[in-house]
Amino acid sequence: MQIEIHVxxxxxxxxxxxxxxxMPKSTVFGGYxxxxxxxxxxxxAVRLFxxxxxxxxxxxxxxxxxxxxxxxxxxxxxxxxxxxxAETAAKLALETLGAKFEGDKVESKTILFLGRTEIAAxxxxxxKNWAAIEPGLMAKDPKLPVKDPNMAKVxxxxxxxxxxxxxxxxxxxxxxxxxxxxxxxAVQMAHAISINxxxxxxxxxxxxxxxxxxxxxxxxxxGETGYNSSTYYRFTTMDTVQLQANLGDDVPAQAIAQAFxxxxxxxxxxxxxxxxxxHSLPAAIMMVVRKGQPISLVDAFENPVxxxxxxxxxxxxxxxxxxxxxxxxxxxxxxxxxxxxxVTREQLSQQLATLKDCEKPTVDDLIKDAIAAAFQEAN
Amino acid sequence: MPTLLLRMRAPMxxxxxxxxxxIRDSRREPTKSAVIGLLCAALGRPRWEPIxxxxxxxxxxxxxxxxxxxxxxxxxxxxxKSSGSKGDTVISHRYYVxxxxxxxxxxxxxxxxLDRLDAALQAPHWQLYFxxxxxxxxxxxxxxxxxxxxxxxxxxxxxxxxxxxPTQLRYVLEVADSLDVRQDVPLxxxxxxxxxxxxxxIFHNLEEAExxxxxN
Numbered sequence: 001m002q003i004e005i006h007v008x009x010x011x012x013x014x015x016x017x018x019x020x021x022x023m024p025k026s027t028v029f030g031g032y033x034x035x036x037x038x039x040x041x042x043x044x045a046v047r048l049f050x051x052x053x054x055x056x057x058x059x060x061x062x063x064x065x066x067x068x069x070x071x072x073x074x075x076x077x078x079x080x081x082x083x084x085x086a087e088t089a090a091k092l093a094l095e096t097l098g099a100k101f102e103g104d105k106v107e108s109k110t111i112l113f114l115g116r117t118e119i120a121a122x123x124x125x126x127x128k129n130w131a132a133i134e135p136g137l138m139a140k141d142p143k144l145p146v147k148d149p150n151m152a153k154v155x156x157x158x159x160x161x162x163x164x165x166x167x168x169x170x171x172x173x174x175x176x177x178x179x180x181x182x183x184x185x186a187v188q189m190a191h192a193i194s195i196n197x198x199x200x201x202x203x204x205x206x207x208x209x210x211x212x213x214x215x216x217x218x219x220x221x222x223g224e225t226g227y228n229s230s231t232y233y234r235f236t237t238m239d240t241v242q243l244q245a246n247l248g249d250d251v252p253a254q255a256i257a258q259a260f261x262x263x264x265x266x267x268x269x270x271x272x273x274x275x276x277x278x279h280s281l282p283a284a285i286m287m288v289v290r291k292g293q294p295i296s297l298v299d300a301f302e303n304p305v306x307x308x309x310x311x312x313x314x315x316x317x318x319x320x321x322x323x324x325x326x327x328x329x330x331x332x333x334x335x336x337x338x339x340x341x342x343v344t345r346e347q348l349s350q351q352l353a354t355l356k357d358c359e360k361p362t363v364d365d366l367i368k369d370a371i372a373a374a375f376q377e378a379n
Numbered sequence: 380m381p382t383l384l385l386r387m388r389a390p391m392x393x394x395x396x397x398x399x400x401x402i403r404d405s406r407r408e409p410t411k412s413a414v415i416g417l418l419c420a421a422l423g424r425p426r427w428e429p430i431x432x433x434x435x436x437x438x439x440x441x442x443x444x445x446x447x448x449x450x451x452x453x454x455x456x457x458x459x460k461s462s463g464s465k466g467d468t469v470i471s472h473r474y475y476v477x478x479x480x481x482x483x484x485x486x487x488x489x490x491x492x493l494d495r496l497d498a499a500l501q502a503p504h505w506q507l508y509f510x511x512x513x514x515x516x517x518x519x520x521x522x523x524x525x526x527x528x529x530x531x532x533x534x535x536x537x538x539x540x541x542x543x544x545p546t547q548l549r550y551v552l553e554v555a556d557s558l559d560v561r562q563d564v565p566l567x568x569x570x571x572x573x574x575x576x577x578x579x580x581i582f583h584n585l586e587e588a589e590x591x592x593x594x595n
Binding site: 002019020025027028029030031038039040172184185188189190191193235237239242291292293294295296297298299302303332336 | 446
C-alpha cells in the first residue's frame with residue numbers, strides 16, 4: 001500500500017535550501033522558474049524532527065556519521081575491555097563495514113548510516129567472541145579472526161538479518177563496500193516546487209561597528225543574501241510493504257509510519273532560519289492511500305498560480321488542486337484509491353468542490369485515519 | 380509488431396548513462412537502462428535476475444516537451460563530530476532535466492509479455508521513479524499496448540499540451556546502425572555492465588499526429 005501526503009505550504013522570505021552560490025535552490029517547471037527545496041534537505045529536516053518529537057523509542061533512530069568508533073569503543077570499555085584493545089577491535093569491526101581510518105584519527109573516511117541498536121549488536125558480537133578476537137589484536141598488524149568465527153561474515157550477517165532501525169527503514173541505506181547491508185528506502189520524497197513564479201530577491205546588508213568612534217562612518221562589512229518568498233507543493237509517498245520488510249517482523253510499522261507522516265507535515269528546513277525565522281505550517285494537507293502506483297499532483301500547478309480576482313494565492317492553489325484531482329479521477333478512475341482525506345484552513349476550505357466530502361476536522365484525524373486505512377487494508 | 384507505450388512525466392527527471400562519482404550528467408531523453416530499470420521495479424524483479432528479455436525490446440522516445448537541463452548542488456555533511464573538528468563535506472553536482480515530458484515505446488514480438496509489463500506498471504511491485512528516487516511521476520506511467528510498429532505507435536499517439544504547440548516533435552529511435560551510439564543497454568545490474576545500441580534522431584511535423592487539447 002502507498003501512503004501519499006500532499007502539502008501546500010507558504011513561506012515568508014526565506015533561504016531554506018541553498019545552492020553553491022548561497023542562493024535559494026530553484027528549477028524550471030511549466031516553462032517558468034520556480035523555487036525549490038530539495039528532497040535531501042526535507043528528509044534531513046524530517047529525520048531530525050521525528051527523532052526529537054515522536055514517541056518512538058530511541059532504538060528506532062539512526063545517525064549518519066563518521067564517528068562511530070568512539071561509540072563502539074565505549075560499549076566495549078563498559079564491558080571491562082581494556083581501552084587500547086577496545087579501540088583496535090572497534091576500528092577493525094567498522095572497517096568490515098567499509099569505514100577507512102587514516103592514522104590515529106578517530107573518524108573514518110566514510111559516513112555510515114547506522115542505528116544505535118546496530119552498534120550495540122556489533123559490540124555484542126565482539127564481546128561474545130572476545131576470546132577468539134583478543135590474540136589477533138596484539139599482533140603488529142592487528143586483525144579480526146577469519147576462522148572460528150569469521151568475524152567479518154558474522155558482523156555482516158547481524159546487519160543483514162536483523163530488522164533495521166526506523167530511520168534506515170524509511171530512508172534506506174547505501175553501503176558501497178558492503179552491498180548486502182543496503183536497504184531500499186520505503187519513502188520517496190519529491191523536491192518541493194513553488195506553485196508560483198519564482199521571484200528571486202537579494203537582501204543587501206551592512207554591519208556597523210558598535211564600538212567605532214565618531215570618525216568611522218559607514219559600514220564595516222557589506223554583503224548580500226539571496227531569498228525568496230514562495231508557496232510550495234510538497235509530496236511524499238511511503239510503501240508500507242517495503243517499510244515492514246525493512247523493519248523486520250518484530251517492529252510494528254504503523255507507529256513508524258505515523259511518526260513519519262507527522263514529521264513530514266511539520267518539519268521545516270533550518271537553512272538561514274536565524275535571519276529569516278520562516279516557521280510556518282502547511283495551509284492544506286491531503287493524504288491518499290493507494291494500491292499500486294502513487295501519483296504526484298504537481299501537474300495541478302504546471303501553470304504558475306497568482307492571486308487574481310480577489311482570491312489569494314492559496315485559495316487559487318487549493319481550487320486548482322481540487323480540479324486537478326477531479327480531472328485525473330475522470331481520466332483514470334479512482335479504482336486504486338483506498339482512502340482520501342484533506343484538511344485545510346477554514347477560510348480555504350470553501351475552495352473545495354470535488355474533495356469537499358472527504359474533509360477531515362484536524363490534521364491528527366487525517367493522519368490517524370489514513371494510516372489506519374493503509375494498515376487495515378494490508379492485513 | 381506490437382508496441383508498449385509509457386508516459387514519462389515529472390517536474391524533474393535524470394538520465395545518466397556515463398557519469399560516475401561527484402559530477403552526474405544527464406541525457407535529454409530517457410536511457411534504455413532507465414526504462415528497463417523502471418520495468419524491473421514494476422515487475423518486482425530483483426537486481427540479480429536476468430534482464431535479457433527486456434533488453435531486447437526495441438525502444439523509441441517521442442519528446443513531447445523538451446526540458447531544460449539544470450544542476451542540483453548537493454552536499455553530504457557529517458552530522459556527529461565527536462572530535463570537535465569539522466569533517467570534509469562531500470560535494471556533488473547532479474544534473475537533471477526539468478519540465479520535460481516523454482512518450483516512450485517498446486516494441487517486441489511477444490504481445491502477452493508486453494501486456495504483462497503494462498499490467499505491472501499499473502500496479503508496480505516497487506515504487507517507480509525517473510532516474511532518482513525523489514523524481515516521482517506526475518502522471519500514470521502505463522498507457523497501453525498497441526498493434527503498431529514502434530514508429531507508428533509513437534507518431535499516432537495523441538499529443539496533448541496546455542502550452543503553445545510546437546511545429547514538430549523530436550524522436551529518438553533505436554536503429555540497427557548509426558553513428559550515435561549509446562552505452563545504456565543493461566546486461567547485469569549488479570556488475571553495472573552495459574552494452575551499446577545505435578539510435579537515430581528524427582523530427583516529424585506535429586500535424587501528422589492527432590492533436591487533442593485537453594485540460595491535462
